[in-house]
């Protein structure tokens with residue numbers, strides 16, 4: 650897989666494209682197998698993202714899959730429904746017309762089925778997801794503190810809506 654392949658099928662501004670990197674991420678799957686995934690991230694955070702996922706693997710935090718979103722035709726709903734962990738996607742923030750930090754490769758969503766996005770009205774996406782911190786693959790305060798130690802913010806800390814799967818470093 651090459652960076653060009655992962656950026657195909659979407660119009661992305663050149664000044665965003667030039668800062669993106671494709672990184673290989675070894676991870677532990679839910680059935681305890683070592684797998685390799687790929688994340689597209691901003692070059693400035695590439696090394697720390699690799700370090701964070703290395704630590705996640707060391708503490709045996711399971712991840713369902715890590716596949717660049719072009720495979721889901723840039724459809725975040727399809728990516729979430731597949732319980733896919735991903736970073737870059739040139740898209741707006743759900744329910745707004747503002748560009749998400751995912752558009753710069755500066756946000757990562759992890760295990761959306763265990764860590765759903767909970768809207769103001771209580772509606773949860775992806776549908777069928779359930780947030781239960783006792784379940785494997787759910788982001789706990791401990792997991793979040795790992796990201797925070799590298800200066801990332803967690804959507805689980807947001808007040809009016811909770812985006813449990815989401816970390817960003819704007």
Ligand SMILES: [Zn+2]
Pocket residue numbers: 751756757758812814815816
């Ligand atoms: Zn997100």
